[in-house]
Amino acid sequence: MEIKIKLNGKLIKEDVDAGTLLIDWLRAHKCFSVKRGCETSNCGLCTVFVNDKPVLSCSVLVARANGCSVTTLEGLQKEAEEFGAYIANEGAEQCGFCNPGFMMNAIAMFRENPDPTDDEIRAYLAGNLCRCSGYEGQLRGIKKYLQYKKGE
Amino acid sequence: MAEFKTITKPVMKKDAMQLVTGKPVYTDDIINQDCLIVKLLRSPHASAIIESIDTKIAQKVPGIEAIYTYKDVPQVRFSNAGQTFPEASPYDHQILDQRVRYVGEPVAIIAGESEAACLKAMKLIKVKYQVLEPVFDMHTAKDNPILVHPEENWRTLSYDFYKSDNKRNLVSHEEDSHGDLEKAFAECDEIVEHTYHCKANQQAMMETFRTYCEIDTYGRLHVISSTQIIYHVRRIVSNALQIPKSKVRVTKPRIGGGFGAKQTSISEVYPAFVTWMTKKPSKIIFTRKECQIAGSPRHEMEMKIRVGATKDGHIKAIDLYVLSNSGAYGDHGPTTVGLAGHKSIPLYTGGMEAHRFTADVVYTNIQSAGAFRGYGAPQGIFALESAVNELAAKLNIDPIKIREMNMLKEGMHMDAYFHEDATACALDRCMEKAKEMFDWDNKPDCVDLGNGKVRSKGVAMAMQGSCISNLDVGSATVRLTEDGGYLLVIGAADMGTGCDTVLSQILAECMDCDVDDVEVMSADTDFSPYDSGSYASSTTYITGMATYKAGMKLKEQILKISALKLNKPIEELTMESKEVVAPDGQSISLVDIATASMCFNDIPTTVTETHTSPVSPPPYMVGMVEIELDKETGEVEVKDYVGVVDCGTVMNENLARVQTEGGIVQGIGMALMENVTYTKKGAIFEESLMNYKIPTRLDMGVLRTAFESSYEESGPYGAKSIGELVIDTPCPAINHAIYNAIGKFLYEVPFTPEKIVMAQDE
Ligand code: FES
Numbered sequence A: 001m002e003i004k005i006k007l008n009g010k011l012i013k014e015d016v017d018a019g020t021l022l023i024d025w026l027r028a029h030k031c032f033s034v035k036r037g038c039e040t041s042n043c044g045l046c047t048v049f050v051n052d053k054p055v056l057s058c059s060v061l062v063a064r065a066n067g068c069s070v071t072t073l074e075g076l077q078k079e080a081e082e083f084g085a086y087i088a089n090e091g092a093e094q095c096g097f098c099n100p101g102f103m104m105n106a107i108a109m110f111r112e113n114p115d116p117t118d119d120e121i122r123a124y125l126a127g128n129l130c131r132c133s134g135y136e137g138q139l140r141g142i143k144k145y146l147q148y149k150k151g152e
Numbered sequence B: 001m002a003e004f005k006t007i008t009k010p011v012m013k014k015d016a017m018q019l020v021t022g023k024p025v026y027t028d029d030i031i032n033q034d035c036l037i038v039k040l041l042r043s044p045h046a047s048a049i050i051e052s053i054d055t056k057i058a059q060k061v062p063g064i065e066a067i068y069t070y071k072d073v074p075q076v077r078f079s080n081a082g083q084t085f086p087e088a089s090p091y092d093h094q095i096l097d098q099r100v101r102y103v104g105e106p107v108a109i110i111a112g113e114s115e116a117a118c119l120k121a122m123k124l125i126k127v128k129y130q131v132l133e134p135v136f137d138m139h140t141a142k143d144n145p146i147l148v149h150p151e152e153n154w155r156t157l158s159y160d161f162y163k164s165d166n167k168r169n170l171v172s173h174e175e176d177s178h179g180d181l182e183k184a185f186a187e188c189d190e191i192v193e194h195t196y197h198c199k200a201n202q203q204a205m206m207e208t209f210r211t212y213c214e215i216d217t218y219g220r221l222h223v224i225s226s227t228q229i230i231y232h233v234r235r236i237v238s239n240a241l242q243i244p245k246s247k248v249r250v251t252k253p254r255i256g257g258g259f260g261a262k263q264t265s266i267s268e269v270y271p272a273f274v275t276w277m278t279k280k281p282s283k284i285i286f287t288r289k290e291c292q293i294a295g296s297p298r299h300e301m302e303m304k305i306r307v308g309a310t311k312d313g314h315i316k317a318i319d320l321y322v323l324s325n326s327g328a329y330g331d332h333g334p335t336t337v338g339l340a341g342h343k344s345i346p347l348y349t350g351g352m353e354a355h356r357f358t359a360d361v362v363y364t365n366i367q368s369a370g371a372f373r374g375y376g377a378p379q380g381i382f383a384l385e386s387a388v389n390e391l392a393a394k395l396n397i398d399p400i401k402i403r404e405m406n407m408l409k410e411g412m413h414m415d416a417y418f419h420e421d422a423t424a425c426a427l428d429r430c431m432e433k434a435k436e437m438f439d440w441d442n443k444p445d446c447v448d449l450g451n452g453k454v455r456s457k458g459v460a461m462a463m464q465g466s467c468i469s470n471l472d473v474g475s476a477t478v479r480l481t482e483d484g485g486y487l488l489v490i491g492a493a494d495m496g497t498g499c500d501t502v503l504s505q506i507l508a509e510c511m512d513c514d515v516d517d518v519e520v521m522s523a524d525t526d527f528s529p530y531d532s533g534s535y536a537s538s539t540t541y542i543t544g545m546a547t548y549k550a551g552m553k554l555k556e557q558i559l560k561i562s563a564l565k566l567n568k569p570i571e572e573l574t575m576e577s578k579e580v581v582a583p584d585g586q587s588i589s590l591v592d593i594a595t596a597s598m599c600f601n602d603i604p605t606t607v608t609e610t611h612t613s614p615v616s617p618p619p620y621m622v623g624m625v626e627i628e629l630d631k632e633t634g635e636v637e638v639k640d641y642v643g644v645v646d647c648g649t650v651m652n653e654n655l656a657r658v659q660t661e662g663g664i665v666q667g668i669g670m671a672l673m674e675n676v677t678y679t680k681k682g683a684i685f686e687e688s689l690m691n692y693k694i695p696t697r698l699d700m701g702v703l704r705t706a707f708e709s710s711y712e713e714s715g716p717y718g719a720k721s722i723g724e725l726v727i728d729t730p731c732p733a734i735n736h737a738i739y740n741a742i743g744k745f746l747y748e749v750p751f752t753p754e755k756i757v758m759a760q761d762e
């Protein structure tokens, strides 16, 4: 079937196999930040925005994104650098494999709720697994970033 | 202690910004995507012989390049474990075998243009199995008439150490003791004796096993893999394919988590074989399910322990027998079990008069185990620390006090730790600090919260090693670059822990320059100097020392060139951060030295140094936990965890802290939720992250960490290790807190709500 997707601001028209998952389509379009960590929608590594809402690209068909705008971390480099520096300054990125999905969902959270409590942060990001960092460093980074944003 | 300029500081990881902005740096991001896809048909049986296997129809599926069965692969055995020669683990693997030994074992390798074609072909392969009776129970595995490895070409390179014997289902046997054990027990007033059980744990690193292979310009096999052990992978691939090691090149890009999982060659041999046969590039990406059923989990172990003390709390004797389940293959079997004893018993060196440690490791028909952070120590420490807490309770002595009375202190001789001396040990200070941070003395053992829940506290100590003594080898190559900085080339593998950065800090400290003046390159068997790899917590301690030595050597070279250029005796010159100066004020900059080195010069400005160690100085830790336990449901919530670590000099404050936090959370997962269970046929039930629960950020409470450093003279700038130690305390500390909550100790991890409810009812 033919689809039309605005990927990171660029319109793509293309014939796709109806069964193609969004994650596979995105990686085929060189959005390598999008990672797969499971087959059961449990890890959050594959988080991208469809029409600015975070979704798990492993459990959405590319056909469902037809007519939508899709954003990956490749399309959010400025925000990734700005916020990412706070994670990096904590050493909380460790292996980094979970990072793109975590960054996407964190950015979604900042947009939705610019002043979250610790518990709100934990709850919003609960679906983003990280096996390395123990989460605490990510929390420190988020809080310092929010602090900086407030002062801006 | 000296003031440091670069080390100890919270330097940002050299690859950090690339990682947080999602750049393509991992195996599957950097390869030629237009390659063959490799898939594995896996056995549904725990033990069977392939009577016939027919791939004719499957081969006809459009897009299929090749299908290989046991008939196509070299009939030789090798070990998948990444270990230094003479490898401890038996040579018991074949790429594919006519006999399958666990549910999920590869039966056929399918290579095709697309995943869909491979999966279609997989369904069309006809296999007839002669199903055999499996051995599942590790208690009856040893000397069972049913053998997991009856084959004649099974072999071991280390019989003298490990007594491995396939005709007894025995992966290894070990004994170690000192003193008169029965006499020491006879003098004890109280003896705690129990059997503790740790189930297997899945590694669950976020990046599953994956490998890409291609033939390079010179016709050699280039393996790009998510591995911790480039040099061992080269040997393993060479052994498996029966091709010379010089024909194999192994490269490691960024790794999406390791924890030891990638210290075993899990995925490499399959695409390696496909590419070597077809001369076409190929890749294999394990699914999460494949990681769960055919990966390299923690060894299931059962610890039978006896700990004896006098009335006043003097611990005199420890007797530990460990039975370890290696599963279908012996990867890391002989060596992991040792840590259950060697990295637990010495904690009580204080007044211990005798100890005995005995271990058996057996083959069974389940997924083969491997190397997982802690490497046997978490199991041993769970048993010993739980027993000591029980002993303290029986003697009515404060659990901190009994530890303070008996713990290992700096300068002691450790009979239970290869007769090494505790050259650097701040365990006592860790306890002091943890007590203060946690406010131990003012917190009651247990408070009723009035809503069916109670709040309680627990404590445990731990130790680990800093390398494999007399074995591990680390090397570093350091080059003076044209702009007066340095290139550091290593064979150690940064799996997220930040060793690229820590080693750069060591070099920067040594050369008195900025970390930004150091570029780092790792790891590739064609370019990196030999390194055993990143495991056994050894990178900072061993490769760090090699880096330091290489830096010192390069300084000499720089001074030699300077002496010629300045026309001064070398003894008069000193190197300052960016230049070499003479007493009369003359100087030459590093840039000029580097430039001079490229013209009519025969003094090398690239040096390589290698390091190894006869000792493995332990790092130490104290963990204290506060939990809330719901007596009705048995649910445990970790509220507060205090971890105080002695890793020697802290090399990078941030990275050490995050290591500690990450380890504690993995330990909490091990203690409370991570469970591996089997169906009657031996298949693993928890085959996804849906039913194999790892901690989320809602499961961990608040983590508070601190460092109490000792100074280890044999390590770089006083460093020891940290990577593994930090997973060791949660199981026994949480067990202790559960006891304080319900008055019963548990003897099996994970402490699931059902077990807690049942223990209360007993
Ligand atoms: S890949 Fe795990 S949730 Fe999408």
Ligand code: FES
Residues within 6 Å of the ligand: A092, A093, A094, A095, A096, A097, A098, A099, A129, A130, A131, A132, A133, B206, B256, B257, B496
């Ligand atoms: S940093 Fe490795 S999984 Fe999060």
